[in-house]
Amino acid sequence: MKAFAQLYEAIDTTTSTQGKVAALAAYFRGASPGDAAWAVAFLTGRRPKRLVKAGDLRAWALALAEIPEWLFDASYAQVGDLAETIALLLPDSQSNGDDGSLAEWVVKRLLALKGLPPDAQREMLMQSWTRLDSSSRFVFNKLLTGAFRVGVSDGLVVRALAEASGLHGDVVAHRLIGNWEPSAEWYSQLVSGETTDADWSQPYPFFLAHPLQDALESLGDVRDWQVEWKWDGIRAQVVRR
DSSP states (O other): OHHHHHHHHHHHTOOOHHHHHHHHHHHHHHSOHHHHHHHHHHHTTOOOOOOSOHHHHHHHHHHHHTOOHHHHHHHHHHHOOHHHHHHHHSOOOSSSOOOOOHHHIIIIIIGGGTTOOHHHHHHHHHHHHHHSOHHHHHHHHHHHHTOOOOSOOHHHHHHHHHHHHOOOHHHHHHHHSSOOOOOHHHHHHHTOSOOTTOOTTOOOOOOOOOOOOSOGGGGOOGGGOOOOOOOOSOOOOOOOO
């Protein structure tokens, strides 16, 4: 969990595209398949819906922080984000932060909250908050409230996965299409050099148009170009293999 929180901070504190890709690739190289699978899911927008009522979160955070209600409300008004407000106001962890894996925290601490009665949710959350350091608690709260967002596009995640695995980016993008569930087994297949698991009915990802970042001259001689119109509207694709 701590490593994923550090990744979030590294991405959030730089505007450099290359810096973000480098941070992502370094994380994927060092993470276990289970952790990497959940990281890919969260970074590409597959975050869980809100698992606990906002009112309950506020009340339980107030109780743990032992501060007056007006101070919590004033802090929330200033910060503007419930997850961050709670992370800032809760007392510091008595340890250096729980070093449990991201997958363990998601499965056993986050998703396990769904369907529990409020008292059981409160007990589990209190334990979780006291075991996490400030940065990990912030990311955990973001996932908890369904508000997890980070400044990377799917394309940057694909680039980082390709760099970490040695695969071509098109292969990674193709494998990320469709329905999948984050798991160690799924991630191992995602970055595997084997290509025999391809779904031949699965389309290739559409190539979207992007503004040119470099000088026009960087594209080379215009006589070597291949140019197409950029069509708007619903896209269709025919693949012949």
